[in-house]
Amino acid sequence: MAVSANVFNPNQSAIQLSVNNGSQMNVPGTGAAQNWQPQTSPISFQYGPPSPGTLGLGDNMLMVSTAGREPTMLRVYISQQIPISSLQFYIFLGEQLVWTLLNSGQGIAYGTT
Numbered sequence: 551m552a553v554s555a556n557v558f559n560p561n562q563s564a565i566q567l568s569v570n571n572g573s574q575m576n577v578p579g580t581g582a583a584q585n586w587q588p589q590t591s592p593i594s595f596q597y598g599p600p601s602p603g604t605l606g607l608g609d610n611m612l613m614v615s616t617a618g619r620e621p622t623m624l625r626v627y628i629s630q631q632i633p634i635s636s637l638q639f640y641i642f643l644g645e646q647l648v649w650t651l652l653n654s655g656q657g658i659a660y661g662t663t
Contacts, residue, residue, distance in 0.1 A: 634653055
């Protein structure tokens with residue numbers, strides 16, 4: 551069964567994201583022209599261990615960077631006990647970087663740096 555997974559950027563600034571030391575991807579920022587809707591980019595997920603460029607079950611390491619900020623490493627744990635059907639990963643920039651991971655709209659992980 552294929553699982554959709556997307557990263558959402560509700561910030562004005564574009565962000566760059568690397569999943570498990572994979573290639574860096576760009577997630578555009580939002581603004582009035584987008585009616586302030588978060589912009590999104592697809593990411594890969596697999597049942598099994600994490601691999602470069604792909605989220606997996608267990609510990610995932612994500613590197614987030616944007617203009618004017620030092621790159622930030624996030625540890626995102628996806629439990630093997632939760633049946634994954636659709637992942638949504640939100641990254642919020644402010645004084646701190648805040649993130650949340652949803653599975654079909656239900657929170658399963660979050661963090662602050």
